[in-house]
Amino acid sequence: MRIRYFAWLRQRVGCSEEEVELPAEVRTVGDLKRWLGSRHPRFAEACAAIGVVKAAVDHEFADDDRPLAGAREVAFFPPVTGG
C-alpha cells in the first residue's frame, strides 16, 4: 500500500510517500495511524492532537473507522487551506 504525506506533515515525517506492507491486524485508518506512528514518532505526535491529521483513502476523505480492505493509497495531511 502506498502512503502519502502532504504540507507540514510531509516535512515532519520527512518523506512525501512510502510503500508499506501492512500487518494483518491493521484494518482501519485509525489502526494505520497508530502503526505508522510507531515508525515515525513525529507523525504520532501530530496524530495526538485532535483534528490536525486528516486522511484520504484512494482520494476520498476518510475517518478513523474507515476499513482499509482493497485500498491502494492512503494520504495524511493537515486541514486544507486552498482557495
Added chain:
Amino acid sequence: MRIRYFAWLRQRVGCSEEEVELPAEVRTVGDLKRWLGSRHPRFAEACAAIGVVKAAVDHEFADDDRPLAGAREVAFFPPVTGG
C-alpha cells in the same frame, strides 16, 4: 415646477415632461397626483392601481405625504426593473 414621466407612464400620459404652475392647495405628492390626474385621465387610471405609480422629488423617492415646498422637479414612474 417640472414634472417628468418615465417608461410606460410616459407613454400613457403622452409626454416625457411638462412645466406646471401649482395651485396653492397642492401641497404634497399625493395632492399633485390627484391634480395631474384631473389633467391626464390615463395618469389618474394608473394612480388608481396601488403601488403602480412611484414618485421622486428632486431625485429622491417620495411617498404621497411628502411636502412639495421648495421642490423643483417631481418624477412619476412604474416600479423600477434595472440590473
Added chain:
Amino acid sequence: MTVRVVETPFDPSAELAAFCRGRTDVGAIASFIGLVRDEHGGERILAMTLEHYPGMTERQLARIEAEARARWPLFDVLVIHRVGRMLPGEPIVLVATASAHRAAALEACAFLIDWLKTKAPFWKLEETPAGARWVEARASDEEAAARWER
C-alpha cells in the same frame, strides 16, 4: 469614478482586469454580470432598451455604493450600468467588489445588485416578435432587497 452609466457596449472582462490590475493588497474580488437574454417568459427577445432617469440614477447608484462601503470593509467598488438599446448577449450591468476577505466581497456584491434592482431608476423595454413590452417588476426582487434591510 466607480459608478458609471454608459450608452454604448462595454466589456465586463476588460473592466474587471482594470479593476484588479496592480493590486497586491486585495485578497478577494467578487463580481456579477447581467446580460440580455434571448428568451423571457417563453417569448423570444430580439432586443432590450433600458430607459433611466439621468441625475437620479447616478445619485441612487452612488448612495447604494456608499451603503455597501459602510457595511463591509471594501477596498474598491465598481458599478457599470448600460442604458439604451442592446441585443441578446450584451452586458447590461457589472458590479464588482474588492476586499481582503471573500465573505465581504461576495456579500457586498450580492447586496449591490439586489439594491440596484429595486432602488435605481431603470426600466426595461423588451422587443419580442409580437411587439414591444415593458418588463414588470418582480416581487422576488423586492424580497431579495428586503433581506438587506435593517
Added chain:
Amino acid sequence: MTVRVVETPFDPSAELAAFCRGRTDVGAIASFIGLVRDEHGGERILAMTLEHYPGMTERQLARIEAEARARWPLFDVLVIHRVGRMLPGEPIVLVATASAHRAAALEACAFLIDWLKTKAPFWKLEETPAGARWVEARASDEEAAARWER
C-alpha cells in the same frame, strides 16, 4: 473541461471573457477571484506556494461542481485553481457560474468557493521576511462551508 488545476499564471478576466462569449441564453454570471495578498496577520508576504494532492484535487473539484449543478439551475461552471509558487497580486483561484437568474449564479458561486476552501486538498505555504510558514485552517471557513450542509 470546467475544472482546471494550473501550474502557471492565468488571467481571470480573459477566462471570464471566454466563459461569457457568444452566450445569449445566460442572464447572470457571478464570479469570485482569490488573489495572493502582500500581507497576512500583520506580516509581509513575499510569496505563496500552493501544494496540492494531484488526482484527489481534480476529483474533489469535480464533485463540488456536480453538487452545485445539482442544487442550482446552472448553464455553466468554471473553476480554475493555481498551484506552485506565486507572488502577491497573482490570482490563486477563479470560480464562475452562469445561470438565467442572479440568485442562482450568486449563491452557487459562494457555495463553490466555500466548499472548495474546506473540501479540496490544497495547502498554502507563505514566505515572510522571517521565513516560511504553513497557513493554518480557519474555523470561519468551516462555518462558511457548514451553512451549505443539509
